[in-house]
Amino acid sequence: xxxxxxxxxxxxxxxxxxxVISASVFVVVYLFLMQPHxxxxxxxxxxxxDKEYLLTDKITYKRNEPRFGDVIVFKAPVNENFDFIKRxxxxxxxxxxxxxxxxxxxxxQLNENYLSSTVVTNPGQFLQEGESYxxxxxxxxxxxxxxxxxxxxxxxxPIPLSNVVGRVFFRYWPTSxxxxxxxxxxxxN
Numbered sequence: 054x055x056x057x058x059x060x061x062x063x064x065x066x067x068x069x070x071x072x073v074i075s076a077s078v079f080v081v082v083y084l085f086l087m088q089p090h091x092x093x094x095x096x097x098x099x100x101x102x103d104k105e106y107l108l109t110d111k112i113t114y115k116r117n118e119p120r121f122g123d124v125i126v127f128k129a130p131v132n133e134n135f136d137f138i139k140r141x142x143x144x145x146x147x148x149x150x151x152x153x154x155x156x157x158x159x160x161x162q163l164n165e166n167y168l169s170s171t172v173v174t175n176p177g178q179f180l181q182e183g184e185s186y187x188x189x190x191x192x193x194x195x196x197x198x199x200x201x202x203x204x205x206x207x208x209x210x211p212i213p214l215s216n217v218v219g220r221v222f223f224r225y226w227p228t229s230x231x232x233x234x235x236x237x238x239x240x241x242n
Contacts, residue, residue: 087111088218089225090126090136096197096204097138100124100167106226107138107234109219119193119217120144121158122167122238127195128216130209136218139195139205140167140238143188150185151176151207156196157185167198167237174200177207191215 092105101107101124109126119125119141129135143149147158154173156163165172174196176182188194192211197203206212221234 087222088126090138090221092138095199095202097124097140098199098202099169100140100198101138101224105224105230107221108223108225110222111219113220114214114217118144118214119220120236122236124221124234124236125193125195126218126221127212128218130212130216133216137205138221139197139203141193142196142206143194145188145190145192148185148187149180149194150183151180152183165238168200172198172200175207177205177209179210180207186211193217 088109088111090107090109092101092103092107095103107126121141121144123141124138125141126136126138129137142156142163143158148160150157150160151174154175156165156174176184180186180194186194188211191214193214194206194211196205196207223233224230
């Protein structure tokens with residue numbers, strides 16, 4: 054009987070040990086390496102659809118700054134309790150302008166090969182028609198791909214780099230869309 058109890062205690066101990074190790078690995082990965090996010094809404098349609106699940110790389114931007122075309126997750130400027138998903142349009146030192154339904158970077162029309170040619174980019178409260186803004190050090194400008202249904206830098210201005218959680222690198226739900234998310238943006242002009 055005593056031998057049986059020792060075996061039970063040993064099994065319970067091994068189970069607890071495995072659970073603690075697994076939980077520790079999960080916490081380290083979640084806090085420092087990558088984080089899951091769910092797409093909420095249609096601001097990145099058709100690139101990402103509502104209720105899709107993505108993994109965000111939290112390491113890349115510790116060594117490098119975001120670059121044009123990266124899809125990023127960041128703390129919402131209006132309420133930092135929420136995360137937004139948008140595409141980087143302009144980085145520090147670049148001047149961004151919206152004119153006649155198009156985005157211009159440093160005076161040249163932006164080639165947005167990730168969007169349909171019929172997409173019109175309207176100005177917002179921050180970035181108004183024909184006015185330009187130079188992106189300062191420590192900030193970026195990011196727009197949703199679904200320009201008609203996106204609250205983004207056109208409305209509330211630049212995003213502080215300190216608000217950036219990471220770069221979207223993998224879609225894992227729905228299973229029909231599973232795969233690596235790459236920056237497919239071509240050169241800016």
